[in-house]
Amino acid sequence: MTNRIKSVDNLDFKGKKALIRVDFNVPLDEHQNVTDDTRIRAAVPTIEKILKDGGSVILMSHLGRPKDGPVDKYSLRHVVSNLQKLLGKPVKFAPDCIGDEAKNLSAGLQPGEVLLLENLRFYKEEEKGDEGFAEKLSKLGDIYVNDAFGTAHRAHASTAVIAKFFNTKATGYLMLSELENADKVLEKPERPYTAIMGGAKISDKILIIERLLEKVDNLIIGGGMSYTFSKAKGGTIGDSLCEEDKLDYVLELMKKAEEKGVKIILPLDTVISKAFANDAEQGLAIAGQIPDGWMGLDIGPETRKLFAEIIKSSKTILWNGPMGVFEMSSFLHGTVAVAEAIAEATQAGSFSLIGGGDSAAAVNKFGFGDKVSYVSTGGGALLEHMEGKVLPGVAALIP
Numbered sequence: 001m002t003n004r005i006k007s008v009d010n011l012d013f014k015g016k017k018a019l020i021r022v023d024f025n026v027p028l029d030e031h032q033n034v035t036d037d038t039r040i041r042a043a044v045p046t047i048e049k050i051l052k053d054g055g056s057v058i059l060m061s062h063l064g065r066p067k068d069g070p071v072d073k074y075s076l077r078h079v080v081s082n083l084q085k086l087l088g089k090p091v092k093f094a095p096d097c098i099g100d101e102a103k104n105l106s107a108g109l110q111p112g113e114v115l116l117l118e119n120l121r122f123y124k125e126e127e128k129g130d131e132g133f134a135e136k137l138s139k140l141g142d143i144y145v146n147d148a149f150g151t152a153h154r155a156h157a158s159t160a161v162i163a164k165f166f167n168t169k170a171t172g173y174l175m176l177s178e179l180e181n182a183d184k185v186l187e188k189p190e191r192p193y194t195a196i197m198g199g200a201k202i203s204d205k206i207l208i209i210e211r212l213l214e215k216v217d218n219l220i221i222g223g224g225m226s227y228t229f230s231k232a233k234g235g236t237i238g239d240s241l242c243e244e245d246k247l248d249y250v251l252e253l254m255k256k257a258e259e260k261g262v263k264i265i266l267p268l269d270t271v272i273s274k275a276f277a278n279d280a281e282q283g284l285a286i287a288g289q290i291p292d293g294w295m296g297l298d299i300g301p302e303t304r305k306l307f308a309e310i311i312k313s314s315k316t317i318l319w320n321g322p323m324g325v326f327e328m329s330s331f332l333h334g335t336v337a338v339a340e341a342i343a344e345a346t347q348a349g350s351f352s353l354i355g356g357g358d359s360a361a362a363v364n365k366f367g368f369g370d371k372v373s374y375v376s377t378g379g380g381a382l383l384e385h386m387e388g389k390v391l392p393g394v395a396a397l398i399p
């Protein structure tokens, strides 16, 4: 399918303005500093190719999930200095993604120059996939490039709708490499194939887990989502994360897995804490036996051993979502143990694919980024792609 899509490599951008959809949805700290620039870094080769050809670049992205118009917290202004450093040149900023100022700034852009537009999601039309909004955006550039693999699963104005307003549209290098690496796992995964799921966005991922049952041999569940499984099985989970309305669904899922011969592996023990804080009183509990007033914030040592054994005996590994609150030093051990086991398996010849903003950040933070096969910039996008779906942002590029 990807062979029907043009890549930036097939195009000459001399004298052209490329409107590039990037995914600069990056984590920011409380001072609005970028804490992980992986996604910005990943967009650089495409930008540089276009500039080198003698073209100019207009970048558009979303940041976070603003609900009600512009808010400084979600302004893309916060990524400008990171981008300037990575490109080694100034980047102009348009304080709105449409309107006169954006139009004038893009019209005045000279070859070799870069303009970043303000957050697309400051307009609700973006997520609605509004045609009028997409058309206004399309007026800013001559060629449309989509390099936002991380957002390719969203059928939004700037990903799925805008492409039809362009005669020339192409994937960027990042999108291409993401699709190629994911296809290595999708097409003929060497078995055993193990997926490891964790993180906090339970309802986002539970449906995807069901579809993964068609593909994998083992499904390891850790992190915040494991407590919903634990409770569904009749365990007590104290104040741990739980989606009460998914309990029946999780039971059904476990039954389906059994029928399909897929092993679901849940934690054996869990690191518990009196509060969501690094220095709160801590303890260890058997999974499903968390006392009232405590919450599970990481997998325990027995679980680390069990998960590592399964990972090391797998030939294909897909990981999305940390095993605990790895941002706090007391609860990072589970995530480190899984990253370490994946690195060892990769060293021994297995193929490993890691996705998810936080999972990618964790892998890099703990120094395993170059010890795994591929770190995707996609979270939900990677998982939906791994289900075998053609993502809307990719479908829109098919001529």
Ligand SMILES: Nc1ncnc2c1ncn2[C@@H]1O[C@H](COP(=O)(O)OP(=O)(O)OP(=O)(O)O)[C@@H](O)[C@H]1O
Pocket (backbone or CB within 6 Å): 198, 199, 200, 201, 202, 223, 224, 225, 241, 296, 297, 298, 320, 321, 322, 323, 324, 325, 326, 327, 355, 356, 357, 358, 359, 360, 378, 379, 380
């Ligand atoms: N037991 C837990 N309790 C509370 N939060 C948890 C727990 N385990 C993990 N987390 C949190 O989950 C967050 C990551 O979840 P998330 O689902 O966003 O993963 P991700 O890798 O970013 O994937 P994606 O990009 O697909 O959403 C981290 O901030 C981590 O602190």
Ligand SMILES: O=C(O)[C@H](O)COP(=O)(O)O
Pocket (backbone or CB within 6 Å): 023, 025, 064, 065, 150, 151, 154, 357, 378, 379, 380, 381
């Ligand atoms: O971080 C992501 O997964 C993408 O940028 C998409 O963001 P969203 O989940 O808010 O649509």
